[in-house]
Amino acid sequence: MSSEIDSLIETVQQNCHISDARFAQNYTLCIYLLKMRELYRWEQGHGYEEKLAHEALGGWITEREALWDRVENDAFSDLSFASQLFSPFESDMLNNKLFPHGYVYSGGYGRFAKPLFVVAELESQQQHQAMNIVITGRELARDIVAPPAMTQGKTIIVRRESLQRMLWERIEEWGWKEYENSMGRALSSYSFKDSPAEILEEMTNNEIEAVVLHEIGEYQCGERLNPLWNEMVMSIAGTKSELYARAIRDHIADAISTLPQLIATQNTPSIHFYMANFSGIRREIFPALLDVYKQWCSSDNGSLTPVKTCIDRGLEHWVSIANEMVNIYNNSSEYERIDRLEAMINLAKLET
Template sequence: MKLSSLIEQVKLNCNISDANYWGYYSICGLLMRLRELYRNEHQMMPWERIEHSSITAWIEKRESLWSSLEGEGLKNLIIDSKEFNPLDAQAVQETIASEQLVYAAGYSTFGKPSFFLARLERKEEFKGFSVYYTFNELCRDLSSHPAMLINRSIYIRREPLLIKLWNRFLELRGRRFGGALFEAFSGYGIQRDTELSRVQETLLRVLDDITVILLYHEVAEALETDDNDGWLELLSQCSDLKTELYLRAVKDIISDTSSYGPLRYLIEEKNERLLDFYIILSERIHRAVSPAIVEAYQKFKNQRDWGQVDRTRREVYLDFSRIYNKITGIWTDTRDVEKVKACLVKETSFK
């Protein structure tokens, strides 16, 4: 198998996907993703400085490429004279596994096809799932979720996760009062004024520890899913990004608070350092939809009562399972997105 040919083919599908979906992102969101993609294509660490003139020229070329690819369909992959549907990740993975490579393909927000090809760091079996840990991503699209679940395979992408960690550290440096950010990083000896070379070295150790949070989330997402086809259909019919993000947040909160999920694991292990990172790595929309988890965390930092955190976890799980069942029931009965949105308004902070 010729690696350069495979990279070229996968990257073409990444560019086709980006060309057809870049307009769904906000300006700020697109620029952030372009910077991350630039780093990936130039093999740069998150803390390496990007020359303004270089990325400006690169963005201009990328926009020109997108214009030429807009409206194109995804291309089949040719590996060792065999043809593969680019979305058949399992078949492709079986073919390239001996090369210590990882290929993943799925759908991101907006129904955007998402792909990446990376070198395998290690593989393990966990609770009936094949778990692939990657670091050196050879190519990817604008989407960069640190973890992906595809059938019975879980992909932990350390490169995007390291970017997220570094961005959280930059937030810490820019704040007068640390809060959860201070708690999380100080647990590893990192302060606002810590020498950057030491921060960079320590973040790689933090990265090793926090992947378990993503792992348990993906396992719970798989085990808590019943009518996945109906749920995916609902997401695909959302007419606006906000509705889709709120729906995804409901599902994510169920996974996090499930008996299979990361919060229960952290509580059972009484792992305060990872609880700190669970809070700071959670998405803003999750905290808005379910402030009870953050409130329980804040109480815990004063009282050190793990039982209280677990009670909140159980309550949130039951409440959001009820909301999820109500939403899916409305969708099954009516196929009406507006009625689903009305339910979100009533049951969550959605407005």
């Protein structure tokens, strides 16, 4: 079995290289270098606090880019396990064979329709209504993009190692200045200076809950959105409209599941951390949420009722916008679709 697992990991890692070769150029130079630094840290097994040697990192990047040049035009390989062949995107079927041996596989699509692959050790499984929630441990094969979680069908896969790395990067970034903001408020609930490793583990456990809540919301979006939503998003992959569409869906998922539950349980560290990551397009189109959050932080009574009211208002708004986007997709030609979507999105901002 060990040799079969090793062979599977090798094949998945090769598919990761092919995907990275095709899509790494989509990032800005700054984002690209940050992702390469993080990938190098994972691949070489360096600890979070360990300083990276610039010369070694630079040489590794050069070698990796040369590898990408060689494999960019290669086709993805099917995956062999238990005397069966699986497509790289048949995650559920392959996992039926892998779970009993303590491993997890995921093959799907991320932003810009980039294929994402990972093999990891299985840490735990639990059922939530009709959904199977899988928590992974050590990652054995992965690509340059390592999202903390993904939903495939009725399976939610939460990548503990990727989530923890992301948390550490945010902590490290905040530590350069240590100013009072959402991240500082989140970290004030943890005593990092006393025991960084233990508190990072505690924070990871707490944020796993928030990640699962978001993915549950993503699944429940299917009950609110037009069945053509995913088809519409794939049709605009790589455009500005895709980024807005994904931000809108995130808002819907969080309004359905994440934020109401964090508020109901008074999980203030996760609420602050959520707002610490409330940036980019998500923040741009939903300034009302930032306004009520700031009011909550400065209020004496600490009531989250205005925040919950804003979230409920947002849910109705974002579902309406999402349905209008599908309507445009359904009733416009390929040539006019992008212009019409961008024009509509420019009017989608929800203010106080």
